[in-house]
Amino acid sequence: MAKNNPFTFLQQTRQEVAKVSWPTRRETAVTTVMVFIMVAIASIFFLLTDQLMAEGVKLLLGLGF
Structure with missing residues (x-):
C-alpha cells in the first residue's frame, strides 16, 4: 500500500x-x-394506527365504556 503525504x-x-x-x-x-x-403524513398515519389498535385492545379486554 503506497503512502501519500x-x-x-x-x-x-x-x-x-x-x-x-x-x-x-x-x-x-x-x-x-x-x-x-x-x-407529517407518516406521523398522522402512525397516530391513527396507534389509536385504532388501542381501541381494539380496550374492546378486547373489556376496558372500553
Whole structure:
C-alpha cells in the first residue's frame, strides 16, 4: 500500500470533490419541504394506527365504556 503525504491527499480530495454534482439551492429547498411533508403524513398515519389498535385492545379486554 503506497503512502501519500498530506499534500497529495488534499490534492486528490479536491479532485474528487470537484467531480461531485452538487444540488442547487432550489433542489435542496424542494427536497427539504418534501421530507417535512412525508414526516407529517407518516406521523398522522402512525397516530391513527396507534389509536385504532388501542381501541381494539380496550374492546378486547373489556376496558372500553
